Amino acid sequence: MTALNRLSVRARITIGTLLLAAVFFGSVSLLVRQQVDQIVKNAAFEVLQDDAVPFETAIQQEPNEPADNPGEGQLVAVIDPAGTTKTSTLPASITSNMALIDLADTGPQQVSAGGATYMVAVETVQTRAGNWTIISARNQNESALVLTDLTAGLTLGLGALTLLFGAVSWHLIGAALRPVTQLRRSAEAIVASGTEELLPVGPAKDEITDLARTLNRLIDDLRASASRERQLVSDASHELRTPLAVLQAQLELLRAGDRSSIDSDIAGAERATTRLTELVESLLELSRLDAGRPPTPTTVGALVDEAGEAIDRARLRAMSDDVEIDLIVPDRAEHEAPVAMPALLYGRVLDNLLSNALRALDGKGQITAAIRWDPPNLTTIVADNGPGIDPEFLPHAFDRFSQADKVRGTADGSGLGLAIVAAAAASVNGTVTLENAADSGLIVRLTIPVLQLDVR
Template identity: 90%
Template sequence: MKALNRLSIRARITMGTLLLAAVFFGGVSLVVRQQVDMIMQNAAFEVLQNDATPFETAIQQEPNEPGDNPGEGQLVAVIDPAGATQTSTLPASITSNMALIDLAGTGPQQLVAGGATYLVAVETVETGAGNWTIISARNQEESALVLTDLTAGLTLGLGALTLLFGAVSWRLIGAALRPVTQLRRSAEAIVASDTEELLPVGPAKDEITDLATTLNRLIDDLRASASRERQLVSDASHELRTPLAVLQAQLELLRTGDRSSIDSDILAAERATTRLTELVESLLELSRLDAGRPPTPTTVGALVDEAGGAIDRARLRAMSDDVEIDLIMPDHADHAAPIAMPALLYGRVLDNLLSNAVRALDGKGQITATIRLDPPHLITFVTDNGPGIDPEFLPHAFDRFSQEDKVRGTANGSGLGLAIVAAAAASVNGTVTLENAADSGLIVRLTIPVTQERPDPLRENLEAGPNNATAPALDSNSPSRTGNGS
């Protein structure tokens, strides 16, 4: 079996067709030989019956006269009712083995005597004096020779036909697999040249065309994935370079600079380290989302609690600013309804959206998070009255490391927050959209599907881990939460 697996598909299919052809033609040969043998047996038996017919007629007309002697080449014996042989041209080998002949039989009989095989027919003629028996025989040597020659002819002819069938199969299978070989060569050429070309797709609507189309989609996906990875590495290297340079400079100042400014230097280094930590955590979060791990469902109540914690964390971040952060929740929502997105991931999404909104307000304004259960979806709105987003930047807002020109070059954000939000929504087949408000500000709409799978609290707790504790949430039973971070 291992040796067979090493053969090419063409060779294996050809061997299979040869085997089937050999079995088929062998069966045909056997049937033909049996049919010819049967025809020859029946013909010989009719000849034997014809040899006995004159004697039957003579006995019926003259019971005491068995008729003339048999003709030349006829092997016939006529036995009277008393058991005496009146006429016989049977060879001695048959005469000495008369006991092996069934005199009461009516069909053809085979008798091997004297090294030869004979076909024997027995006819009984009833008369008033008793029953006469006529035995006719025929040597089967000629028939055996005919069958031998027929078998040899069938073997040679059908063997040659099987080989011809195998050769034709080899050519046809080669022609059928030729497009696959061309696809392989084209793929090798694409890999060797590192071009942007795709595999050729023929005009025929067959399996080869479907294969080429599927492989082209795979090539496109792989190229896009490789491009994203290269861009991610490039952007990450660019984003990491700045805080690392700042951190290195601050450490050098701590070692060689003015000791009186040590507090400010340590604070600057701490900020650079915090930025590095946030960037690395964001990259890890994107990596986990890109891995495509099936999400753990939770309940509406768990998401509401997590939303409360996110609001509290946002208020802490905006504590020194004049920013009001409110949460509006459904009054009579089914808190036990299962939701596809894990609570911890939902909290991270809200953290990113609220952090972006706080930064956009620049110290003064209002942010409102609204949760609405609209089966089969849970919809979350995050709105603010800030300056909004440049309309030209909106199509690129969810791209990784993408930031508006007015934000680039500052220490605010890394351009990964909205990318994480988009990846989190996609991981549960949800959607997220951005829209500038009519007057001022930004409206973010996050839609999460309601699922039929009930949450597993144990699995959710294990995934959250002991180090993922969040800030205390407000009472989730109240219809709304209001307040400000001042």
């Protein structure tokens, strides 16, 4: 089996078809030989019966007269009721072994005597004087030679037909696999040249065309993924450069020994370090989400508890501001329902949404987070009465490192908060949308699938 696995698909299929053809043609050959053998035996037995007919007629017409002599080539023996042989042309090898013949059996019998095989037929003729017995025989060696020649002919003919079948299968399979070979060569050419081309898709509506389309979609996804990776590295490098430069400048000032600004330099270094930490944590979170690991389900109650902690963290950050933050939760009857998003990830999502809302309010305003039981989803709505988002920026709000600084406050964010929210929603087959409120502010709507519903 290991050696067979090393062969090409074309060779393996051809070998399989050859084996099937050999079994089929071998079975046909055996069946034909058996049929011919039976036909020959039936014909020989009919001839033996015909050889006995003249003697039967003669005995019935003149039972007291000796029977006529058999014709040339006929092997016949006529025995009267007393057991006396009246006429016999049977070979001496049969005559001396008459005990081998069952005189009561009226069917064909095989008798081997004197190095030859004979077919023997026994006929009984009833008369007033008693029962006469007619024994007719025929040498089967010639029939055996005919069957031997037939077997050899069938073996050669069907063997040649099997080889022809294998050759035809080899060429047909090669023709069927030729488009696959062309796809492989096209893929090698694309890899070697580095072009943005796709694999050629033929006009036929077959499996090869479906394979080409599937591979093209895979190539598009891989190219898009590679493009996102390059963009992420570029954006991350750009975002990391600023805090690193600030941190380096502050450290250089500290080393210069200007004690009058040491407190402000340390504060600036701390802010740069905090920004670096946030960027790294956000990038790690996006990396985990992009890895596609299956989420750990939790319950609505766990998400409600996590939402309460996220609200407390947001209130702590806004302690010195004139900002009101409220939380609306569903009835406790739904708290045991399972949902797809893990509680910690849900808390990170709310932290990002609430942080964005706090930056937009710039120290004054109202934020409301509402969790609604809306089967088959659990919906979370975070709304604020800030300035909202420029409608032209809305389609790009979930892009990584994108910020609408002029509308939603200062540029102290990383531009990764909404990207993490979108990736978290996608990881559990949920959705997240943004829309400006009718009067002012922004409304963020997050839907999380409920895994099962207890309908009673």
